[in-house]
Amino acid sequence: MASDVDTAPLVGRADLLREVRSALLDDLAQGHTAAVFLTGESGVGKTRLLREVSTRLREGGALVLTGSCLDIGDASPLHPLLQALRRFDAELTAAQARTSSAVRGLLQMFADETAGPDGAGALLERVSRGLHLIAEGRPLVLVLDDLQWVDRSTRQLLLYLLAGLGDLQLSVLAAVRAESLQGAHPLRRVLTELRRLRSVRVRDLMPLDRADTEQLAAAVVGRPLAAEAAEQVWRRSGGNPFVIEELARDLRDGRDGLSDTLREIFLARVDALPQHAHAVVHAVAAGVEPVDHWLLAQVVRLPEQELIEAVRAAVAHRLLVSADDGYRLRHRLVAEVLQDELLPAERSGLHRRYAEALTSAEAELHQARLAHHWRLAGEPARALPAAMAAAQEAERLHGYAEAHRHWSAALHLADTPTGGPLAVDRAELLGHAAEAAHHSGEHARALALLEDLARADGMSSCALHIRRARYLAAAGRSALAETEYQRVLEAPDCTPRERATAAAHLAELLLHLGRYADAGQRAREALDLAAVVEGSTTEVVLASSALGFSEAYLEDPDAGLAVMRRALATAERSGRPEDVAFAYLHLAELLTGPLNILEEGVVVARRGAERVAELGLGRTWETRLLAIATNGLFRVGQWAEAEKVVAAALRHRPSGADAVELLLARCRLSVGYGDIEAADRDLDAVATVLAGGGARHVIPLLTLRAGLAMWQGRHDLARQAVQRGLTEIRSDDVGILAALVWHGLRAEAEAQASRTVAVDETAVRRLRDVADRVARKSEKAARPVRDVVDGFLALCAAEVGRLNGNDPELWARSVVEWERRNHPYPAAYSRLRQAEALLARRSRVATAGKLLREAYQVAQGLGAVPLMSEIKTLATRARVALDEREQPGDRDAAESRPADDELAVLTAREREVLAAVAEGLTNKEIGQRLFISERTIGVHVSHIFDKLQVRTRVQASAIYLRNGRG
Structure with missing residues (x-):
């Protein structure tokens, strides 16, 4: 082949x-x-x-x-x-x-x-x-x-x-x-x-490993494979290149089923086996891998020595793989081929023998396997209790994706005609399946199952509203979720527990919408309701987290943090996974956001991510916590580390609100790096998910959209994004509002500088009014919140000054504000603008040169290509050397630099990429090794070429090897 x-x-x-x-x-x-x-x-x-x-x-x-x-x-x-x-x-x-x-x-x-x-x-x-x-x-x-x-x-x-x-x-x-x-x-x-x-x-x-399998399949198809398709190619091919190419061609050409070529090849290999080995392969193909030796013996019913010889022959023919835990097919494709070769009676007979063997085993029952084999043996009544037991076992171990699959199988079995009644409540199955789907991140599926449950009249209307609201919030449909919670609180027939639950969850939702005062009010209401309800730990944890966040933001950071830490301790004592996740999430959000305690916030977020992963919430809550860690790392200038964190989180393939958090975090990095296409793709994906989303997501989305448009020179689009955020979204979060206003004023200043779009004086006046309102509103917020807002207001004032003659002192104040908060990117941007203002006035040229060099050094360390480009353009125009050791055009100085200094200009991530380039790897291979996209690798390589002043990968590799890194 x-x-x-x-x-x-x-x-x-x-x-x-x-x-x-x-x-x-x-x-x-x-x-x-x-x-x-x-x-x-x-x-x-x-x-x-x-x-x-x-x-x-x-x-x-x-x-x-x-x-x-x-x-x-x-x-x-x-x-x-x-x-x-x-x-x-x-x-x-x-x-x-x-x-x-x-x-x-x-x-x-x-x-x-x-x-x-x-x-x-x-x-x-x-x-x-x-x-x-x-x-x-x-x-x-x-x-x-x-x-x-x-x-x-x-x-x-x-x-x-x-x-x-x-x-x-x-x-x-x-x-x-x-x-x-x-x-x-x-x-x-x-x-x-x-x-x-x-x-x-x-x-x-x-055979090829998984990464190489995906690379080969993508090359044949002509585009990267979707996660599900890549998983299927890997599972079916076993890494065999010929099989990978055949499957990929089928994908590319839209063919369903298995090609005749593959079918005949594998049939010929199976037919070449000795008789007993032939039977063994058929039996393993019908089993759930790995198939234990004792189980295979009961299914094929051969004497021990003959069974061993048959297995040995199948292994030698490269159809079976033998390991300590049992036997597996080398290619799952063999099972698909043999499935069509057996008569229905032969297939059901094999599955019946498996089920009987598992039932009679003295060891603990393998409920998932038992359900599978009884179902395929045509015995749904015997498969159903095993499927339910498997689902309950998976939930006990926090394996929610597994539980979702088993509950779905149980539902299917319950709907299968058996000739007699089944001793099971279908509404109960729907409820379990919906909750498992929600916990595993399948939010659309959870909502669909919930609607089936509503039609089955399997729960009270208040409980139904609460569940629907939880699932809608997780799916990113916040406005609809808020309406559902309000219905519970306004309904006269809801129980005190249901009202406490609705108030607590609504308080948590309002935090995500950025309405902190409302969140605090609802949290207090929830705590009052929970005080008279036994066993209301979850409600207490949610309400306390929301209340602590609200107090820390609006009044007293220390008191609010103390409330939130107590909520986390309560959640850990209860051991309920979602309680623990809520408590970690809001504590990390508060530290990395309004309070600007970035280093501690990143530690809390990463610690929380590890904890909730242990509790089976990897696809949902772990991804949110890793997104928070990414944002914190971005703000302190650790972009390479942030990139690693977001790449690790994306391997969970999150959906709904979890995906929104992560895509926004990745988009910040892409905008900073200048990867315009990747940023645009992520923003489009977020906008699709965020139907009815709240301010905590929509305003950052629009802010990023404005920033991206400015790097593209589309100042009109930037203006539109900012104006939409100011008119459509309500939020108490003065920090994200201040960032949006800065982007609006910056867009007008950029328009004036570019002379491509006229300045909108009305928009400027409105933005200045909003900035004033934000300043007044922030006076009532806690001191750390005011500090962050003051930084953005300093940028706003400097951009207004840029529109009216560009006062370097305003930019100098902005530099001080951001340096004090340990935010290197806005500090570097402010230095660039301060230098620009000084050079425009033809004063203090030496100071301007120093500012440009400092800004360039920071931008290089971050990998912020658009910012670097602006700095270099201004430096070239002003004949300012960005390296103090050389004058513009002086190449001798660059060639005389010590060798051990050559790589100092690269970020940690860029050094990793350069090491892989020196190994001769392609961008695609480097991306697979470092878990980032091929396009992002291309951006990094461009940065490396620019910083090392080379044109080819060979030249860059030579510098790497010359510095003793090889």
Whole structure:
């Protein structure tokens, strides 16, 4: 099974390619022989690797002869060598007459030998001499494919030449299909003999790993695969390149089902098995992997020794994998192929034997497997209790995704006709399934199940409103969620517990909407209601967290923090996963946001992420906490670390509000880095999810949209985004409002500077009015909140000054404000503008140069390319050297820098990328290693080139190696 060389790249074989070439050419002493035998299952890429190595060997000056063995026994002596010589002769030109004569002489010798052989020894010696003449002193490499079918004469020739009996510098590269070397296959003895020679290497070609599988599939499809499609290709292919390419082509062309090519190939491999091994593979294909040996024995019902031999044969044919925990198919695709080959009665019989064996086992029941096998055996009534037990066990272990799957299976079983009533309440199943879907991040599914539950009249209207509100909030539909909670609080027939629950959750929701005063009011109401309700720990935790946040923001930070820490302690004592998650989330939000205690906030967020992951909430609450950590790291200038955190969180593939938090966090990094396309994509995704979202999400979204538009030179779009935020969204969060106002005033100043869009004087007046209102409103907030707002107001005042002559003193005050708060990015931006104002007045040029150098150093450290570009443009125009050691145009100074200083300009992430570039990895390969997109890697590489003042990857790699990093 050779894959099409012209349609797919060689993936995951770079190290082996270098090793094989080196063994056959570079490491070979003059006059010696060497050989590399590549073994592996069909389709693993042996033939492709032979071609790639052959190309590189020819480029290295070797004479390469290529041939293939045929599956016709000894009917064609020395066939692969004859084929190789004929191919080589056909490629020779008139200018190579001497070589052509030697080749034809050797071919004629073969013809004469066929007419009247002189004995094997004489033939081998003449072949050796003939090859020596053809090589003309060059290294000779004989490349043989499908060596498992090698004829006896060729086997003898290989042994003769590799033993050094011929006067020839020869290398042999051959591929062997591993599953064909069964029993007393003659090549097994040959390889055993050859392994004893120090110059011979046998390498087993393994399947691709997951990252390489995704890379190869994406190359065939022509675009990155969706997570679900990538998972399916990986699971079905087992990393076999041929299978990956076939599946990817089906994806690309929109074909459903399995291709006839794959089906026939795998059927042929299964049919080649001995009878008992054939039965074993069918049984494992029907099982849930891994299949324990004792379980397989009860299903196939073979004597122990015969079972072991059958398993051994299936493993040798590369269809089964044996491990300590049981047996697995090497490719799950085999199960799909065999599924269609069995009669329905055969399939149900296998599943029945599995179910009976599991039921009779003395060990603890495997409920999930039991449910699976009883269902496929056609016994839904016996499968249903097992599915419910499996779901309950998964919930006990906080495996909510597993629980969701099992509850869904139980629902399906409950709806399956059985000929009699089932002892189960369908409404109860719907309730469990909806809650499991919510906890596992499947918010749309949870809402759909809840609507089914409402139609089934399985719960009170108040309880239904509360659940619907929780699911809507998690899905990012905050306005609708608020309405549902209000209905509970206004309904006269709701119980005190339901009212306490609604008030507590509403308080928590109002925090996310940025309405802190309202949140505090609802929190107090919830605590009063919970005081008369037993077992209301969850309500107390939620309300206390909301109240503490509100008090810390509006009144007393220390008192509010104390309330929130007590709420966290209460949540930890209760042990309920969502309580713990709520408490960690709001404490981390408060520290990294309004209170600006960034370092502690990042620690709390990461500690909370680890804790909720232990509690089974990785896809939901862990991603939110990691988003908070990312934002904190961004603000303190640790962008490379922030990028790692957000990449780790995205591996959970979050949805709803969880995805919004994370995408906004990643977008901040993309805007800062200047990765416009990635930022635009994330903003579009957030806007799609945020139907009815609150200020805590929508205002940052619009602020980022404005910032991105300004880097694109679209000042009109930036103005529109800011105006929308000021007119449509209500929020008590003066911090995010102040940031939005700054972006609006900055957009007007940028418009004036660019002369492409007229300044909107009405918009400026309105923005100044809003800034004044924010200033007055912040006076009632806690001191840390006022500090953050003061920083943005300083930027606002300086942008207004920029519109009216650009006062450098206003920018100097902004620098002080942001330096004091340890926010390097706005401080660097303010230095740039201060220098611009000084240079415009032609005063204090030396001070301006110093400011530009300081700003450039910070921007370089962050990797903030758009900001760096602005700084460099101004420095060039003003003839200011950004490196104090050189003047503009002075390259000698740059070349005389100490070598150990050359990489100092790179960020930690850029050094990681450069190390991978020096290894020869592509952007896609680097992205897979570092868990970030290929496009982001391209941005990093551009930054590296700019900072190191190089144009190519080779030049950048040379600097890396020169600095002793290799």
